[in-house]
Amino acid sequence: MKWFIYLYPKSWRRRYGDELMEVIKQTDTSFKTIIDLLLGIIDAWHIELSERKVYGFRLSQLLTLIGLINVLVISKLISLREAILLEQIALIVAMLSFFLAIVVLVVNMFKVGIISAFSTNTRLAKISVGLMGSYAVFFITFLVLAN
Template sequence: MKWLIYLYPKNWRKRYGDEIIDLLEQEDWSFFIIIDLLRGIVDAWKIEINERQVFGIRMSNMLLLISLINIFIILQYRSSQGVIFLEQITLIIAMASFFLAVSIFIVNLFKEGFQKAFSIRTRLSKMGLGFMGLYGLSFIAFLVLAN
């Protein structure tokens, strides 16, 4: 009956797997132990799925905050005529890469579903992460040039 342990999520098995196996070796198998293990499997998966959804909500809130900061900075520097050409180019690269990252994320969300969209396992997720990295680097370069 130790195979029931493999029905738990991988993170749970890494953290608690050895302990539960030791505990099961000390106990005699009964119907109630099997029911308890099955209830634990359902509970562990429920917690795992909730953590993934909370992570997704945090990521979407982070994207919204970054978008609002970008809009504020663009509106602030748009009226300024003293912006040099290099600052404009880095700002355009930053905004384009951010737009591409968000667009790829939305496509990945509709194509793969909510949980897979927030993982790094899909090709679209890796592309979106790459564009977010490019956005971060070019936005930092813009802020350095602006000061």
């Protein structure tokens, strides 16, 4: 269960990693503990992404803006046939992006090891994160088109 610590953001690990390591050593491995750690990972990344800035904007604001642009572009479509075709294309590109992101992550795990693969220090890890971002954008596009 110690490897759960490496799923937290780097800044979080620097501040709380030693404490969490001690807590994990003192607790037993149970389903509730694993769920609690996973929820903590999600919460820590949510806070990290909310505070991280790209070109002066928060990353969460950029993702919202990309989703809004998708909605505006899709709402300008003329016919239903075009919407169905774009929906299929968006789903195919999303699935392909997800598949490639997982493949790149697995290759990175074999190349640098499991712990280093989950950091963004390597080029393959950055490529995998970028592919997951494109997966999210195209999947949001698919969901908007499907509704």
